[in-house]
Amino acid sequence: MHEMRIRLEPRWTKRLLELPESGMGYQRVDIRLVDGRELKDVVVFNAEEIEVPDEFARAQIKDVRLHAA
Amino acid sequence: MREPSGAAVQKKAGPATDGPKEKTKADEVFKRFSAYPNDRRVASDGSLLAGTYATTEEDAKNVKTGTDAVARYALPNLAPASNVFTVRPNKDTDIQRGIVEPAFGQPGGGVEVVFTNGTQPKTVTGPTKIPDA
Secondary structure, eight states: OOEEEEEOOHHHHHHHHTSOOSBTTEEEEEEEETTSOEEEEEEEETTTEEEEEGGGTTOOEEEEEEOOO | OBOTTSOBOOOOOOOGGGSOEEEOOTTOOEEEEESOTTOTTBOTTSOBOTTEEEEEHHHHTTOOSHHHHHHHTTOSOOSOOOEEEEEOOOTTOEEEEEEOOOBTTBOOOSEEEEETTOOOTTOEEEEEEOOOO
16 A cells, blocks of 8 residues: 655644643644544654555545544 | 552553653753744744654764754654753743653664743744764
């Protein structure tokens, strides 16, 4: 499965910067998409970049929350 | 601490979020390794945002390259964390300490410190650059 790195919209970066990190320089998050699909335990780098499978590269994000360990 | 049998109890290593709540000492220094020179957790006023991770100055002495940092702090981003920020928080800043667990195919083992409420303005300088590998 190929993954690609995409940049989050500024509103999600702003949200993530209000939340704690999961480790130095990253957060583990769950992402809900507009089409109802969900990506669980995705890593966000620097509150602005995520790696997702190719098929999600153009997906619209509805919500981002910290992943509950 | 000792068990009822008298045997010494080894304190179990674990992540910072499981560590006791502490306060920084006067003149204590911390380091933060990042793949990004424009680290978003460093605010424009030179503070760290709440919930930001770093390591102790002592532990950072084990890290000579950005690739060392990826391994020691079990970072998921394989890009070398070659940008080093120095953090000098005020005395009595809230922190928790722990040991980085293996993750993302990396061994971990470094000291991690989380600034639960961030740090004060003008407490972060840098970054300085260390070699990538």
